[in-house]
Amino acid sequence: MQYQLTHEEEQAYHRDGYLIKEHFFSEEETSLLYKLSLDEDVIGNSMDFNDQTGKRTRLTLWFTPGDDSFGLMSRSERMVNAVTALLGTDGKVCHFHSKVMQKEPKVGGAWEWHQDYGYWYKNGFLYPEAMISVMLALTEASKENGCLQVLKGSHKMQRFEHSFAGEQQGADIDFVNEAEKNCELVYVGLKPGDVLFFHSNILHRSAANTSEKSRWSIISAYNLSYNIPFREKNMSCIQPIVKVPDTALLESGAKKLVDADFLTKEKEITLHVK
Ligand SMILES: O=C(O)CCC(=O)C(=O)O
DSSP states (O other): OOOSHHHHHHHHHHHSEEEEETTTTTTTHHHHHHHHHTSHHTTTTOEEEEEESSSSEEEEESSOOOSSHHHHHTTHHHHHHHHHHOOSSSSSSEEEEEEEEEEEETTTOEEEEEEEHHHHGTOOOOOOEEEEEEESSSSOOTTTTTEEETTTTTGGGOOOOOOETTEEEEEEEHHHHHHHSSEEEEEBBTTTEEEEEEETTTEEEEEOSSSOOOOOEEEEEEETTTOOOOOOGGGGGBOOOOOBBBHHHHHHHOOOSSSSSOOOHHHHHHHHOO
């Protein structure tokens, strides 16, 4: 498997605001992470965010990447090298947070149109270009079970105002309506093991999961070390990642996420990190 991004892939990311890399993690690696994501350490630390219709969507989020399997995935050489290729080398790659997104069959709610930087700006990060999210599909993601949707190229429009829609924050709907007229809407279907790199200013959303199939994924958010937030308390976002070899995830066997610095709902109200 060729993990290194090609020049064309880098260009596509900068043009479109997103990039899909198929089979970035093997079946064995992905199923190990999926099994762990059903563990009590993950589920027991989850938070619900209701969408506008009151449907529950659930996630578990933590900041510092450890030596558990999730940490070994987010610190793997292939991930950090790909993020470096997309964000550039003006700063060192740091891990802001990772979260296990748990969109349950029939229950999992929608995420409204937003930009990640619409949230992160409020934490006092100054440079959206230094931030990126990477989604790893743990189960298949399709239109039927509420896969991510993006407005291709919308990252070039810069940041829109965000305000509460249900328990989530959504981008100013008048701007979203205009963006929809200008950009192609793409449903990002993924197979387990595929990853999606997406720009912190790309408009994205997902519909509720009305199917019988779970839609589980891990999203790791990265930041470059020079982008020092003036309102953020968790400092993993400016601590350079200690990379681990790509083989570490499987060689270490299944390692649970214990004693992580999980985000709680009380903290989220002031931190806006989701
Ligand atoms: O996983 C999803 O459905 C939405 C996730 C998302 O929009 C985000 O994490 O910013």
